[in-house]
Amino acid sequence: MRASADEVPILYIDTHLVHEVTSPQAFEGLRLNNRKVRRPNLTFATMDHNVPTTDRSLPITDLIAAKQMETLAENCAEFDIPLYDIDSPDQGIVHVIGPELGITQPGMTIVCGDSHTSTHGALGALAFGIGTSEIEHVLATQCLLQQKSETFEIRIDGTLPYGVTAKDIILAIIGHIGIDGGNGAVVEYTGSAIRALSIEERMTVCNMSIEAGARAGMIAPDDTTYKYIAGKRFAPKDEDFDAAVERWKQLPTDDGATYDRTLILDAADIAPQVTWGTNPGMVTDVTGRVPDPADMETTDDKRAAEHALAYMDLQPGTPITDIPVDRVFIGSCTNSRISDLRAAAEVAKGRKVAANVSAMVVPGSQAVKRQAEAEGLDAVFREAGFEWREAGCSMCLGMNPDTLSPGQRCASTSNRNFEGRQGKGGRTHLVSPQMAAATAVTGRFVDIRKFQ
């Protein structure tokens, strides 16, 4: 909005998304300073991080989590903020419902106290995660103090091979540039393979930009984007929509614009990915093996790999497809949309979850859940032996009762395989929804391209 040389730029925020975990201290700060929410109508709240995913008619057993949800409800009532609470038909993971309701639109600035806010960049918005102090700042001023970022183009040319998904694209990218490869940058994903992705697939890619250290990842809007937005609840209607599309068409980066950095990958070279370590950059092809720390270039990397393998209880040289799992989790803001569930259901259909594996599917929102049930996907999953749950973050971070026990190994469609992320001592391997479903059936990682 303003950017004079001697001052830090002030960025106006078009949409502020709020959830129960990172907001209570921000509202408290407003009260302490006698401030109000400047634009409640540009603020949207939901409950996702610690909601139970079991029967919603039962009382919540975790009293501290319940208190946090209650606090959000009180804050939203006090400051007049629309809230999609646990009983709302629109409740869901904040990064799933934003686009689903048409709140997310091209060209907007969007923030949320959650690092995966980068997801919304899939529709051509500038969207990034902020901390609680910044949440308070946005609530009070509808602005943020924001330095300009570097620009980083990641171009994926070519056609994705069979069995290779958006999840594999982003995991392969992180494998290439490392989990700090995008630090200080906003990534723009370009190239024919990105253009060919659906909006939901683009969300999977942008979602994990933060796992490469980039605060934001975006994809220029195109006809796929406009078609996705048309008719959504908060989308402009009729002539307003046509006018908006005309504006949105002006947004894409000029042809020939230069970026501070560029990475080019060929889609044909990407294989289904599986992480073996304790961050998303510790990843390899499903046809690969657990690496040997001795082969690592730097002492730091070697030490980190040793530490990761000890935590993951893996031996160097083990083929990925020899690793058995105990649990499978299909869900999270990375892969819990209807197309993810369809892809997983197609694999699960007519098959059975392996005897020693317990598997669950957690839709990203109540709307996704209803849609999946209308298509009979819940029945497919249940018949195959998957649990079918209510919407929320669930075992992506295990703040609710859905957690791994110490030592359990999980194939997960989420975005972080950090130590203890899914439960203290739990071991997480990140994969695509198709790979997760196939792994549930075979009980060990399997190359989806050869899965019969």
Add this chain to the structure above:
Amino acid sequence: MEAFKEHVGFVVPLDRINVDTDQIIPKQFLKRIERTGFGDFLFNDWRYLENGDPNPEFVLNDPRYANASILIAGANFGCGSSREHAPWALQQYGFKAILAPSFADIFRNNCYKNGILPIALPADVIASLSQEAHDTEGYQLMVDLEAQSVICPDGTAHTFEIGDFEKHCLLNGLDEIGWTLQYEADIAAYENRG
């Protein structure tokens, strides 16, 4: 916010790269609605054994480093989740400054809002400071924000970069919201543009 001008303190080395905010403050402590009380849970899963006793292997539990207020860590410190509970936990434990070759963006921002100074220095400097902290009992450093400098006991100074605005905010303990609200008229004008 608490102002930061200069600080002299004991140093503890945490020889790991990519320390993520899930490790700094695990999720089970994010359910609090207060801003305080996180210091005891800093690095919880590394710091305590299954039975709740301190893990003697973890560096913060080494009595040599009991009063440390400056943390030295590996590259990309604070990656992952945007939870501001991470700097809260570090600050409430008693850390005033964190030295590392690099930091994750959101974490670094969050530190500035809480009077903690994240200082990026070249990897070889970090490695040698870390070695000193291992070798020398009671190793101390001085951080001078005005001069943008980390000063070693032998007088060697390492300068670091910080944005002018961040520096100004830290030095003065500035209320950033108050600062932005000075521009109320500009914000309103922007909101009412055609």
